[in-house]
Amino acid sequence: MNAIRRNAGEIATVLILSAALAVPFLTEDPFVYSVANQIFIAITAAFSVYLMLRMDLLTFAVPVFMAVGGYTVAIAGLKGGVTDSFVLTALSFLVPALIALPLGILVLRLKGVYFVLVTFVLTEITQLVLFETPGLTGGSNGLVGMPPTTLFGLELADNRAVLLLAIGVTVTGAIITALVTSYHRQNFAAIEENETLAQSLGLVVWRYKVLGFVVAAGLAGMAGFSLVNMLLTAHPTSFSASSSVNYIAYTIVGGRVSMLGPVVGSVLLVWMSNLFSNQGQYSQGLFGLLIIIVTLVARGGIVGTLANLVAFLRNWFRQNDNITAAAPPSALSEHT
């Protein structure tokens, strides 16, 4: 029972996302499919940010690993003829994770603003590599003409199938995130709260940081797979440095205290972006403003603030009950 309570956020997130597999069957509206696709890609990418924030590390490198995952499946499809969804999902996780392993050992030596800065620089380096290696990545033309993915031999070519795959990838990402964060909850929490103390008590902090970085890279790679599969194109502009602000905004505005935070943030902000799509050029400014507001007035984000409100109301009602129970009968009758 305690384990369920402790992992309530993780369990609720996986269940909610699994239930979302019904969404493609509730409508045939292509606009809804398009927005839903963007939302599920955003959720998977935001899990990557969330996982790093569990260790108090803010990363701008999500588009880097999205690009690695996305281009990996594009190259596997175009040059290797690989179309199986399971294989492509595994590749989109494993290749970025393998690249992140030595990279993590290197960059995780940095702390605070230096780490943030390096992850941002990585996104610019990635753009340079994507544009300047046309033989592998197609350069400024990107990679186009990917064959449709398949599931047990069946082509996933129509809008509904593409959305189903995106949701499936997100659920897989949610399960991975839930397993890693709940199994290492105490280690990550200790690193987030007081890394120096954790080390002095014997925790091998760098090992867990590298683990988190590697898994976060894999999750971002899976988001890249969904994005490329939706667009049927792998193009450098899909993985711009500025898009990392979006994924951070989804996580921080939704709330970094629970896995539900990235889900709520992604749904809300992607939906808002589409709502104000005529003013799309302002969306990053809006997201930046939201991050500032949330950081100043509601550090737990939407989910954290709601959780605090529920806890406050519960305590308030409990205190009132105690006062009523403790009051002598005469005192009660005076007020009734």
Added chain:
Amino acid sequence: MQGGELRVENISKRFGGLRVFTDLSFKIAPAEILGVIGPNGAGKTTLINVICGKLAPSSGQILLDGRPVTGKPVHELSRRGLVRSFQQTNTFKSATVRENLSRAIRFSGSPISIWDRLNDLLKQFDLAPRLDEPSDKLPYGMQKMLGLLLAYTTRPKVLLLDEPAAGLERRERTQVDVFVKAAQADFGCSVLIVEHDMDLIRRLCPQILVLDAGHLLAAGTPEDVLSRRDVIDAYMGVGDDEEVVA
């Protein structure tokens, strides 16, 4: 359980052009308690940071039970039994007292049975009824004692205490004595105490070192050292025949 022997041989620490201490050597025998005193800026906390692996020495070496451990990472030295406490209150703030201690047990690889020993100390430090309170909601003194208990939970062979009585009320300071004696009784550990409270130093430390501006000014028993004119001048900045009484 046998405490460890700590040997510090000719260590120096520089930050660029600033020499924090130079050519320091001393030894703590198993189960011995050594006090280190000195004015602010003498290099006492940096000395602990160097011994515990947080900072690498500029030169010299540190040996634990005869084996060189210079430059080893903090977590590895902690696992070998060389454990420190911190000058400021240092706990996992949002975690409860119970979670703090559970994490210390988990990270250090100590057996669960250490709770049996902890329960007695938790009662003595009035922490037993507050096991499920977040540590940052505890009074300062309790946070400080919890910080010491986290170090205790690792079953140290050599314990480095950085101003354990700093910020404690006078009546609370005897809890540090209780803590040190319990750690020695339970683990036979050697203890290095950096402290400004001379009453506590006199009570606990048969031997002390005096650091001044990065040099070893004096070494010996508290009675001998604390009455020396050069120690009084360096430590208190006062002359006459006054003994150090801070």
